[in-house]
Amino acid sequence: MTCFLTSITGVTRCCRFTYRTPLHSISITPRWYSKRTTTEKLKAANPSKSFDLKEYPAEYIRNFSIIAHIDHGKSTLADRLLEYTNTISSTGSNKQVLDKLKVERERGITVKAQTVSMFYKYKGNEYLLNLIDTPGHVDFSYEVSRSLAACQGTILLVDAAQGIQAQTVANFYLAFGEGLHIIPVLNKIDLPGADCERTIKQIESAFELDMSSILKISAKTGVNIDSILPSVIENIPPPTGIIDRPFRALLFDSWYDQYVGVVCMLGVVDGKIKKGDKITSAHSINKYEVTEVGIMHPEQVPTGYLHAGQVGYVICGMKTASEAHVGDTFHHVGQKIDELPGFQPAQSMVFAGIFPVDTNDFQRLDESITKLTLNDASVSVHKETSHALGQGWRLGFLGTLHMDVFRQRLENEYEANIIATQPTVPYRVVFKDKTTRIVRNPSDFPDSEERAFKVARLEEPMVLATMIFPEEYMGKMIELCGSRRGEQRDYVFVDETRVMMKYILPLAEVVTDFYDELKSRSSGYASFDYEDAGYEESDLVKMTVLLNHKPVDALSVILHRSQVDTVGRDWVKRLKKVIQKQLFEIVIQTALGAKIIARETIPALRKNVTAKCYGGDVSRKMKLLQKQKEGKKRMKMIGNVEIPQKAFYDFLDKKA
Ligand SMILES: Nc1nc2c(ncn2[C@@H]2O[C@H](COP(=O)(O)OP(=O)(O)OP(=O)(O)O)[C@@H](O)[C@H]2O)c(=O)[nH]1
Numbered sequence: 001m002t003c004f005l006t007s008i009t010g011v012t013r014c015c016r017f018t019y020r021t022p023l024h025s026i027s028i029t030p031r032w033y034s035k036r037t038t039t040e041k042l043k044a045a046n047p048s049k050s051f052d053l054k055e056y057p058a059e060y061i062r063n064f065s066i067i068a069h070i071d072h073g074k075s076t077l078a079d080r081l082l083e084y085t086n087t088i089s090s091t092g093s094n095k096q097v098l099d100k101l102k103v104e105r106e107r108g109i110t111v112k113a114q115t116v117s118m119f120y121k122y123k124g125n126e127y128l129l130n131l132i133d134t135p136g137h138v139d140f141s142y143e144v145s146r147s148l149a150a151c152q153g154t155i156l157l158v159d160a161a162q163g164i165q166a167q168t169v170a171n172f173y174l175a176f177g178e179g180l181h182i183i184p185v186l187n188k189i190d191l192p193g194a195d196c197e198r199t200i201k202q203i204e205s206a207f208e209l210d211m212s213s214i215l216k217i218s219a220k221t222g223v224n225i226d227s228i229l230p231s232v233i234e235n236i237p238p239p240t241g242i243i244d245r246p247f248r249a250l251l252f253d254s255w256y257d258q259y260v261g262v263v264c265m266l267g268v269v270d271g272k273i274k275k276g277d278k279i280t281s282a283h284s285i286n287k288y289e290v291t292e293v294g295i296m297h298p299e300q301v302p303t304g305y306l307h308a309g310q311v312g313y314v315i316c317g318m319k320t321a322s323e324a325h326v327g328d329t330f331h332h333v334g335q336k337i338d339e340l341p342g343f344q345p346a347q348s349m350v351f352a353g354i355f356p357v358d359t360n361d362f363q364r365l366d367e368s369i370t371k372l373t374l375n376d377a378s379v380s381v382h383k384e385t386s387h388a389l390g391q392g393w394r395l396g397f398l399g400t401l402h403m404d405v406f407r408q409r410l411e412n413e414y415e416a417n418i419i420a421t422q423p424t425v426p427y428r429v430v431f432k433d434k435t436t437r438i439v440r441n442p443s444d445f446p447d448s449e450e451r452a453f454k455v456a457r458l459e460e461p462m463v464l465a466t467m468i469f470p471e472e473y474m475g476k477m478i479e480l481c482g483s484r485r486g487e488q489r490d491y492v493f494v495d496e497t498r499v500m501m502k503y504i505l506p507l508a509e510v511v512t513d514f515y516d517e518l519k520s521r522s523s524g525y526a527s528f529d530y531e532d533a534g535y536e537e538s539d540l541v542k543m544t545v546l547l548n549h550k551p552v553d554a555l556s557v558i559l560h561r562s563q564v565d566t567v568g569r570d571w572v573k574r575l576k577k578v579i580q581k582q583l584f585e586i587v588i589q590t591a592l593g594a595k596i597i598a599r600e601t602i603p604a605l606r607k608n609v610t611a612k613c614y615g616g617d618v619s620r621k622m623k624l625l626q627k628q629k630e631g632k633k634r635m636k637m638i639g640n641v642e643i644p645q646k647a648f649y650d651f652l653d654k655k656a
Helices: 004-009 074-084 102-107 138-148 166-177 196-207 225-235 359-375 400-414 448-453 471-483 514-521 561-578 618-633 645-652
Strands: 061-068 114-122 125-133 153-159 181-187 248-257 261-270 272-274 278-281 292-296 300-302 305-307 311-315 329-332 350-356 380-386 390-397 418-420 427-431 436-439 455-470 487-493 498-506 527-537 540-547 557-560 586-592 595-602 635-638 641-644
Touching: 061 074, 061 138, 061 166, 061 225, 074 114, 074 125, 074 153, 074 225, 114 225, 114 292, 114 311, 125 225, 138 166, 138 400, 153 166, 153 225, 166 181, 166 196, 166 455, 166 527, 181 196, 181 225, 248 359, 261 272, 261 305, 292 305, 305 311, 350 359, 350 380, 350 400, 359 380, 359 390, 359 400, 390 400, 400 418, 448 455, 455 471, 471 487, 471 498, 471 514, 498 527, 514 527, 540 561, 557 561, 561 586, 561 595, 561 645
Parallel strands: 061 125, 061 153, 153 181
Antiparallel strands: 114 125, 248 261, 248 329, 261 311, 272 305, 278 329, 292 300, 292 311, 350 390, 350 418, 380 390, 427 436, 427 455, 455 498, 455 527, 487 498, 540 557, 540 586, 586 595, 635 641
């Protein structure tokens, strides 16, 4: 099969994350967040049923995922399949039971891949089907890749009203690169705007898939849902594990449960594991006794046993999050095995400093970050200290949405009270002696002396962006990319009315508000995806923010020289809006070294803050004072200026 992108652009798509895993022979069931039952009771249709997994040899197992562009209906389809197989009771509503995290429900997006084991009778045989629901947003493609690496096939879901979009293309190539069997499915055929013929033509021409037996469904209403699982069983090959070999399994996900400690999700490649077994791992000297083993159905259901080709959870008395390394190989104590290659670590695209608002919370926040990164292995963590904000961490994320979601999860799941700094991309300093340094923090940017004597050049990371949109938005899209220092590489029509355009853009331009701008300039019709395109030389500078002439290191930022005036002026205006008046005048400045770019002044406060509580209403007055006291807890002192936590948020979120 010819790669569409290769044939039309001459550029072979390289996946942002590559894997060395050989796990086409196992299934993967990413974690199931342990607080789920507090928010919603998921009812298994037959909770009393117990499963004898010995009855399911590899030929009766199928491991598959659902991939699609954002909002094309993956989670809704997963719901319907769970109901159809009686894994949950039918509710008639669209609950999206696999979107378990509060952040997923609040934002209506999937951020963690989730797997659930289902049982399904087909032509007289009962099958064990492991379904993985994956996220759609580009920031979470690490989850998609990790999931795909462990499946033998995938359902490529396309919204029949919207047609193929940028992440349809990106995810198709991830699956194609893994050599998976791809089943194309048209969703949302109930919508009045659904155009099956047009979408089929797009898929045919873009991916050269066989469209003769394409499935047309509505995940929402349930139309043709019964056609999905027979197609999965008929078309996707079973895993190929060997039961009689020594046990070895890949740890592909884990999470921390406050009652039982670490819960590990294992994909069993060879052999068997049962309750009471003594296990260890290739990367650990610790030995563990298996106290519980089971499957996600959709909650944890103990089965006491798992064998080659099966996946499930194992509880073995692991106490600390650091003992569970994603990609580690588990085996029986004393047994020699060949280590599985595991996963390559995710490559952080965006870095930000995270600090506790109250410095006394440092230890607690340290533990929370450790536990949360156990659940999200794509976050990189390094300790750092800021003059303004004290001790904290520099965390690396896959994108700004990923960063935002992580911050929200820290708040939701660990009640953390934090300040996050301006995100930065990994810049590269190339020295005259040919050595290099990656700058993940503006404080590591070379000062003028180092720059003059030692630095040969500065470079910034670039991406190859793919955008798909209706032709009439071409002018606006070219204008947007031009304003972001983009360079056009290619464009091609995907059908009579829609264009796919490719641009080389600086990553720093993409991770700010590019996506929002793209959506607003195309009335929501443009979709977007990007991949790593290496480093390019760039005229970079560090802009600092001064409050009453004192630099705020947490607000320093690395910019292209052409942006300094605009950003410098914008920042002082926005900071003026978010910093409250205080008893003295506050001067806000942005600067390049000693050169001031812009300045704003906040006049001193004169008002009595409790003046409105006239008339001796003591309780009201107390309430107001209490509120002010609580507000103070959330303040950070920068020199002699108090900055509320919300000011940082609003400033970073561009709400101000
Ligand atoms: N009319 C109609 N709406 C659907 C159908 N399937 C899903 N939807 C709706 O489309 C929206 C997105 O569905 P999701 O299942 O959350 O999509 P998703 O692909 O999982 O989204 P992400 O995880 O954020 O990428 C929801 O409002 C669904 O109710 C369908 O067949 N018909």
